[in-house]
Amino acid sequence: MQFQAASGSRAFGAARASRRAAVTVRADKCLIVNTKGGGHAFIGYHLAKQLAAKGHDVTIFNDGDQAKLSAKAPFNQYPTLKGVKVAWGNPTDYSTFPEGPFDVVYDNNGKDLDSCKPLIDAAKGMVKHYVFVSSAGAYKADSIEPMHVEGDERKASAGHVAVENYLKEEGLPYTVFQPLYIYGPHTAKDCEQWFVDRVIRDRPVPIPVPGVQLVTLTHVEDVASMLAAVPGNKAAVGQHYNVCSDRAVTFQGIVKAVGKALGKEPKVVLYSPEEIGTGKSGKAEGFPFRTVHFFASSEKAKRELGWRPAHDFMGDVDALVKEYKASGRAAKEIDFSVDDKILKAVA
Template sequence: MKVLFIGGTGKISMAISRQLIEAGHELYLLNRGSRNSELGGSVKTITADIHDEQTAAKLLDGLTFDVVADFIAFDTPDVERDVRLFEGKTKQYIFISSASAYQKPLSDYRITESTPLANPYWEYSRKKIACEEYLLKRYRETGFPVTIVRPSHTYDERSIPLGIHGEKGSWQVAKRMLEGKPVIIQGDGTSLWTMTHNSDFARAFIGLMNNIHAIGQAVQITSDESLTWNQIYECIADALGVKLNAVHVSSEFLAACSNDKYDFYGSLLGDKSNSVVFDNTKLKRLVPGFTAQVRFDQGVKQTVNYILKHPELQVEDPEFDAWCDKVIKALDDAIKAVKQ
């Protein structure tokens, strides 16, 4: 395949890029080049900011592709631009949407691609929905060859997947665990969630590429494994070799405690506070033989071990650490006040 990725070196896309290169496909990356060197010399790079449409169009002039996938399109103007750039120049265009676009609250905890799209809590999700609607309209009216992919919580070796963390990433929560400090889990920790390793996501994604049966379709890609948030945090603590000191805080309270830096309203009420169980029948029909292979307790151990060996990924976040302490103290003070 001759493939163009817009982005191509992020949490989800890096694993896909690596697997495509290993399989001998011709891969072009259009990005600003921050991590391209990690993929070696076989990848072809187009160094540009895709938001500079005029420059991108000049650099892409004369090129055609079997597949174009945009990993950094978040709003309708982004996909409108992509249609202008790639209509008639690719056999398939893949838009990366989000499983957070599914209705909140859910009318049925079992999620399929037919579950309605509606999220009043999170603007990010509403923008993804609008992108989907625009692209499917183009497919119906002009035959633009779109495939929509909906990931859920996908993780890699560089970041520990969590319910809440600060703007500097997940390390500060891991550091709290290592220090024996209390760690916040949203709700009572019993809602179900699905974690997907990026290597599993990549295998499914590649199976949808250049797949005529995927054109005009929306497909979710997740693991079939369901865990409670309590189990997720226990797995992380076990990987760190420590005992978990959990403090359960209602999602509504955490959302109310949000500020300019920590906005948990959308990410919790519009996503992670809801139980989700994905039915991946459609994906397995389109990609015969696909099964997620990385169990979460095994995958998160790989992530933790990688981060512990790479100090540059251990980015501390004192502000978030102090915010956690304030939230926990507020709960303790409330309990004391009620008991008086």
């Protein structure tokens, strides 16, 4: 399975010939290039599921070693995807690329130009739509107007931004999606689990001051449904969209919601990471989120893509806690050494 420089051009080029032969195409051939770890890793599985349900022909091309990853979530769910083809390889190595043609390419893997350029170059001039899953973390933090909207200033030094600029410079029919914090089944990175770990064990929950920082937590199915709105949608070309719920919650609000779902009264301990030496520049050792506001508007996606979230975190908390218990994690040993260091420092 190849589409390296020459064979890559041949594979994507075949898409042009097929479009000339059939002007009306109800379904697209979609390639999802998926990352091997981190908070975006489960997007590929959920996106493939939704695209296939819409009648698209879907291939997942996953970065990494199949033997090492296929027993772990979310990759252990791939066999449940009916009709979806799965390939493993290296998105920077043309020789491992699956054979096309593909009409829509989703890059849910690269974070900088070095990791994205080979795929972009192979797709150049040959695909209907190139979708880059970027990050709202590339926005510059704003303490005056903290809610991010599309068009806000972004960090010139961010690797994601360099990729976005390259897509524009090379003239690809691109769309950029900017997710925030994501929760839901088969995640490879903690979100609400960090809070449940502590509340379920009746441990104090250390939260960076002031504790009322607002965040948007978005269900992965809502993330996937927004991305799945792209095939056939020419209006999305050249656009950026925030991928997030239309609700925001505070750090302390997450703790209280988890406590209510568990029937407990959790204790929150507020602390300054900078003062006790466990953090700087908006980050705190051991804490799963930034220490500043991190929320955004999804109104553009609602307006232009006809998208609506089907979930909200507060409505999902009971189910999330049940999933946590069912996973057996409550019986596992968790490393609370950073918590203990914080609690000792503020005692």
